[in-house]
Amino acid sequence: MxxxxxxxxxxxxxxxxxxxxxxxxxxxxxxxxxxxxxxxxxxxxxxxxxxxxxxxxxxxxxxxxxxxxxxxxxxxxxxxxxxxxxxxxxxxxxxxxxxxxxxxxxxxxxxxxxxxxxxxxxxxxxxxxxxxxxxxxxxxxxxxxxxxxxxxxxxxxxxxxxxxxxxGFSLVEKAVALYWDRGDRGSAVDFVRDVLRRGGVGVGVGVGDGGEYGGASDGERGGPVGYLAWRMMMDGDYRDAVKLIIEFKESGLQPEVYSYLIGLTALVKEQKEFSKALRKLNSSVKEGSISKLDSETMHSIENYQSELLSDGVLLSKWAIEEGSSDVLGLVHERLLSLYTCAGCGLEAEHQLWEMKLLGREPDTQLYDVVLAICASQGEVAAVRRLLAGVESTSAGRRKKSLSWLLRGYVKGGFYLEASETLMKMLDMGLYPEYLDRAAVLTALRRNIQESGSLESYMKLCKRLSETDLIGPCVIYLYVRKFKLWMMHML
Incomplete structure (x- = not known):
């Protein structure tokens, strides 16, 4: 023509x-x-x-x-x-x-x-x-x-x-970068929308800025939506990047598959920031520097958390429907990170097995993190599944996994389970770190004040003493009814 x-x-x-x-x-x-x-x-x-x-x-x-x-x-x-x-x-x-x-x-x-x-x-x-x-x-x-x-x-x-x-680079991305660098973000968005409406212009030609954006495999190359979302994400506008992709998709335009992966990455970053802010907030409440959060604030926090997870499910659904089999592993990897940062133990465990089935063996530390989350939430069956292969690993690997399990129990308030885990490590010839031992003992002492039961605390102290991990200790008990102090040496 x-x-x-x-x-x-x-x-x-x-x-x-x-x-x-x-x-x-x-x-x-x-x-x-x-x-x-x-x-x-x-x-x-x-x-x-x-x-x-x-x-x-x-x-x-x-x-x-x-x-x-x-x-x-x-x-x-x-x-x-x-x-x-x-x-x-x-x-x-x-x-x-x-x-x-x-x-x-x-x-x-x-x-x-x-x-x-x-x-x-x-x-x-x-x-x-x-x-x-x-x-x-x-x-x-x-x-x-x-x-x-x-x-x-x-x-x-x-x-x-x-x-x-x-x-060897995308002229569409060149134009987006020019708009973005001169601070005209509105025009950058309008330009990408116009390109999508015309269809096919420069989509999937290549990538121009390296980093994660340049890491897509052939057939899942970046395009205008993914590049624009990536620029937003690099500027720290994680939520806006996700909203952009969803808006384009729901308005009848067709973002490239890789843009969904960019959106999932932005969600993970937003979840990390959100979780960090929540930890600081809860710490301030415990310290008394701010008053206890009211029900309306708690509801807003829960809604925002729910929105992040819902967006993650939506983006992953589109990526799996429209992408090749190579995309599946990347989707489950990002969902695993999202659920882990959000503290969703069972959902994170599910993504671990999905990755394993696809031949993408997760890092061993990911298993440990998910194990700790499930332990903190009292998910007995999940803990059992995740521990299934631990005993066949090396001593160093077993110690790391059981230490994560112990910390998870302490964080969730399951002090008896934490004590049992600690003694199990001693039975296996694994010596827990000092801070882990101290955390369990402190938690059990607190439990004595609440329940009045000495058995678990004394049993653990005796076991630690036998392995020379603590010196001789004296247990003091005050019987208020008889105004009597009782002493017992371990």
Whole structure:
């Protein structure tokens, strides 16, 4: 399809239509990292079009294209003549043609026509692609920097896509980055929405900023929604990134699959911040520096927590439905992190087994963390399942797992279970850390005051004394009825 026939599909684009001709003004600033700056200098003089005469085939081709646009003309003879002239030029001369028409006052639309011809003639090498990418970046920078309509930028990208411009990075992401870096976030969102409505422009072409965003596997590459959400996440706007993805999806647009993974990552980060804030809040309440939270505040906290988990389930559902089998492991991995940070033991355990079934063996410390959470919540069956393979591991591994289990019991207030776990470690020849032993003893002493039962405390003290982990100790008991103190040495 001729490029000129496509121009009508982009009526708002600032690139000129073949008749009448209008040039891009001012000239696009080319990125210094690309080679345009090495080619553009004194191009007119090199072409022999500055009044000095001469220029041979190159000058003749330029003059013909200026007089009669090669692929915009109505007659086939004119197009054939222009094609013949271009075919006679060397790769270097063809690059000069592109640069010439990309300059101020020239017919920028003709540069796209020439590149389209080069692609169809199979004459686009790596240098030419890099040069055209530099020219395209300059055009995008001019439109964005000049505050142009986002529809114009999207339409320009559509024209580039039509002529087969495939640089090693996404021009869509380039435009989003330009909007974002100049603080125009609203335009960045509107631009991505416009790109999605047009469909297919630059989606999945590549990634440009590395980091986690650049880690998608083939077939699940990043795109405009994922890149925009990633920029939001990098700025700490975790919740906004998630809302953006959900809004696009529910409004009938189609975000790329990888954007759901970005959203899940943002949810994990938001959950970490939320959990950290809750711990500080609860600590302040215990210290008495702030008053006890009222029922309305508690309800708001619970609602927010529920919303985070619901969004995680929603994003994972979309990712599994629309993604390949490679996505499943990544989804369960992020859900595991989300549930772990939220302290949801059974849900986190479920994700562990899902990952294991998919062949993505979770890190052993993840098992320990989930084990501690389940222990703190009194999930006996889950603890039993997670401990099933611990006894067959090394002594160091067993000690770590049982220490996490012990801490989980203490945190959840299950002091008798914590004491039993500690003695089980001693029976296995594993010596718990001092802080773990002290925590269990302190908890059991507190339990004596509440229940009046000495048995568990004395039993543990005796066992620790036998293994030389504590020195001789004296148990004091005051019988209030008889006003009698009783002493017993262990």
């Amino acid at each position: 001729a490029l000129s026939s496509r121009a009508a599909a982009f009526p708002h684009i600032s690139l000129p239509s073949p008749r009448p001709r209008v040039s891009l003004r001012p000239p696009p600033p080319a990125p210094r990292s690309l080679r345009l700056d090495r080619v553009v200098a004194d191009t007119t003089a090199e072409l022999g079009l500055d009044g000095g005469g001469g220029g041979g085939l190159l000058a003749a081709a330029i003059e013909h294209l200026e007089r009669e646009p090669a692929f915009a003309g109505e007659g086939e003879d004119a197009a054939a003549a222009a094609s013949a002239q271009l075919a006679a030029l060397s790769p270097r001369e063809l690059q000069l043609v592109l640069v010439y028409f990309a300059q101020e006052g020239r017919d920028a639309y003709c540069a796209l026509e020439v590149f389209d011809w080069l692609r169809r003639a199979n004459r686009v090498d790596g240098e030419t692609m890099e040069l055209m990418a530099a020219i395209a970046c300059g055009w995008i920078e001019r439109l964005v920097g000049g505050g142009g309509d986002v529809a114009d930028v999207a339409a320009l990208l559509g024209e580039m896509d039509c002529v087969g411009l495939r640089p």
